[in-house]
Amino acid sequence: MTPAVVAGGAPALALPALENLVLHYAGYLVTGAGAAPIASARLSVSVADQRYRISLSVDSFLADLVYSSEGRVDASGLHPELYSEARKIPFRSRRVRSVRLRETDDPARAGHAADDVLWVPPGTQDRVSLLFQYTLLARADRDVLRAGAERSIPFARVSDVTPSRWVAGPAERVRALDADEPFEGPFAHRVARVADAQATVDVAFWLWAGERHLPLILQFTEKERSLRFVATAIA
Numbered sequence: 001m002t003p004a005v006v007a008g009g010a011p012a013l014a015l016p017a018l019e020n021l022v023l024h025y026a027g028y029l030v031t032g033a034g035a036a037p038i039a040s041a042r043l044s045v046s047v048a049d050q051r052y053r054i055s056l057s058v059d060s061f062l063a064d065l066v067y068s069s070e071g072r073v074d075a076s077g078l079h080p081e082l083y084s085e086a087r088k089i090p091f092r093s094r095r096v097r098s099v100r101l102r103e104t105d106d107p108a109r110a111g112h113a114a115d116d117v118l119w120v121p122p123g124t125q126d127r128v129s130l131l132f133q134y135t136l137l138a139r140a141d142r143d144v145l146r147a148g149a150e151r152s153i154p155f156a157r158v159s160d161v162t163p164s165r166w167v168a169g170p171a172e173r174v175r176a177l178d179a180d181e182p183f184e185g186p187f188a189h190r191v192a193r194v195a196d197a198q199a200t201v202d203v204a205f206w207l208w209a210g211e212r213h214l215p216l217i218l219q220f221t222e223k224e225r226s227l228r229f230v231a232t233a234i235a
Contacts, residue, residue, distance in 0.1 A: 014075040015136040018047050023214065025229035027058065032224065038062065041229050043215070045132060052078060054128045058229075064088040069129040071101070076123075077133045079103065083126040085158055097158045101126070110154075111161055120161045124154040131205060131215045134166070134191060138213040144168065145189040145207060165194040171209040174216050174230065188216045 027039030039060035046053050052073045058065040064087070071081035084098035100117045101124065104110055110121045125133050130153060137151070138144045144151065147170040155164035169192070174185035188206035195202060206217035218229040 014140070015077045016139045018045065018052060018073055018078070018132060018136060020047055021045050021214075022235045023231050024233040024235075025218065026232050027060065027227065027229045030226040030228050035228070039227075039229070041218075043128075043131075047073060050074065052129075054132060056128050062089075067128050069126050071129070077136050078125065078129045080124065080126045080129045080156065083129075083156060083158065085127075099156070099158045101156055101161075113159070118156065118159075118161060120156050121154045124156050124161055126156045130155070131218075134205075135207060135213045135215065138189075138207055139211075145171075145191070145209075145213070147189075150194070166191050167194055172206075174206065186210060186216070190217075 021044070023043040025041040025043065026037060027041055028035040029038045039058055039062075041056060041058045043056045044054070050073050051071070053068065053070045055066065055068045066084075066086040068084050068086075069078075069080045069082070072079040080101050082098065082100055084096060086094060086096045088094040098116070099113070101120050102117055103122050103124065104119045105122065106119075107121070109119045112119050133153070134144070134151075143149060145168045147168060149168045151166050153164055153166060154161050169190040171187040171189050174188050187209040189209055190204055190206050192204040193202065202219075202221040204217075204219045204221075205215050206219075207213045208216050214231075214234065216231045220227045
């Protein structure tokens, strides 16, 4: 069966409002030998005066990481204007990288950088804004999470912007990874980046199948090892 394809670009219908919230996660290193807790994370969203700020903070004995996105909010969702990454490794100085994103309708200009500005196509998302853009799209149209539904989204990093495709899977039960804490949580839809020749890390997230469609699981996989964050509290 050919997957249903959801067209890229601005959605035809107005998206619902993004609300202030905080999600807390437990982080695990998942290998063939099992899952080991190695980190915690906090994902926060604040919205005011048609502006948003999203921050994902990861605390681990390996490194402390912060990813943040700031920009505009309108009826078509999130428009990132500033994306930054911060990393602090023990015994080393904190490293911060950031870029200002500017939308352009000119395909010849998109992808070019000057000083600290990166020109990007309309609809571009970054590492953290993409989670909640998908949340808003799913709230507006449940078909976005229909198994096999795909969406093309320009994906911005600190140094470049590239095409990306994401495909939704069927709803599945969220389970705890601690063997001594048997737990079955709510159902969520897995949304995975379709791999391409340049990708070295597989990225996926699970959106709550309930009304809010919040990101309950974040996962990054490389060489048969996964770093998985499972939501433990929502405020």
